[in-house]
Amino acid sequence: MVFADNVMKHEIKRTYRYRLYPSEAQKAELARTFGCSRWVYNWALETKTKAYYQDEESLSFTDLSGRLTSKKKEEETEWLSEVSAVTLQQSLRNLNQAFTNFFEDRAEYPSFKSKKEGQTARYVGTAFDIREENGKRKLRLSKMPGLINIRWSRELPSEPSSCTVTKNAAGQYHVCFVCTEEADLLPRADGENGDLEPVGVDLGIESLAVLSTGEKAGNPRWFESE
Numbered sequence: 001m002v003f004a005d006n007v008m009k010h011e012i013k014r015t016y017r018y019r020l021y022p023s024e025a026q027k028a029e030l031a032r033t034f035g036c037s038r039w040v041y042n043w044a045l046e047t048k049t050k051a052y053y054q055d056e057e058s059l060s061f062t063d064l065s066g067r068l069t070s071k072k073k074e075e076e077t078e079w080l081s082e083v084s085a086v087t088l089q090q091s092l093r094n095l096n097q098a099f100t101n102f103f104e105d106r107a108e109y110p111s112f113k114s115k116k117e118g119q120t121a122r123y124v125g126t127a128f129d130i131r132e133e134n135g136k137r138k139l140r141l142s143k144m145p146g147l148i149n150i151r152w153s154r155e156l157p158s159e160p161s162s163c164t165v166t167k168n169a170a171g172q173y174h175v176c177f178v179c180t181e182e183a184d185l186l187p188r189a190d191g192e193n194g195d196l197e198p199v200g201v202d203l204g205i206e207s208l209a210v211l212s213t214g215e216k217a218g219n220p221r222w223f224e225s226e
Contacts, residue, residue: 034119084142086127
């Protein structure tokens with residue numbers, strides 16, 4: 001949290017979404033990445049669930065990450081190495097967050113992902129950046145041939161910390177950048193002693209609202225006939 005010109009500010013994260021126009025070769029690579037990311041998520045969910053119910057073992061993100069490394073060395077699943085390792089790790093992190101939401105009663109038990117639900121791949125760190133080519137800013141993704149065209153509808157406020165590439169049911173591609181920016185805090189509604197004073201509100205018929213301070217808001221009676 002910082003202070004500037006007597007205004008309290010704090011940093012927040014916001015997402016900025018743009019339309020992508022990948023080439024045919026890039027579409028093929030994205031399809032491969034989407035498929036591998038979805039497969040890793042479902043594999044990790046199945047592995048974690050079976051370990052808990054069959055072996056009474058709770059697998060952590062680190063445990064699943066180690067198993068994924070071994071999985072990429074197996075002949076049947078060596079194709080996982082063809083896409084960016086970052087996107088596969090992010091699938092594990094997404095599952096880890098899904099379980100956190102479940103255990104904190106913010107969501108139901110994680111479910112398996114299907115191709116119909118939409119296709120996504122998340123890139124962080126050095127797995128992506130924005131580069132200039134022929135006077136235009138484009139998106140570079142790890143293991144992606146060339147740079148992807150973006151339609152810039154607005155400027156980014158800062159360097160993005162991550163990006164998520166998606167494809168919807170209409171076949172359109174988008175990218176969402178997560179950026180950090182400063183925002184002004186709303187002024188405090190302090191009482192006489194500098195402490196916040198809660199106010200109760202009671203909705204009624206004769207008066208639209210009655211505050212615990214004694215103030216009343218009259219009922220306008222919009223539907224009363226003249």
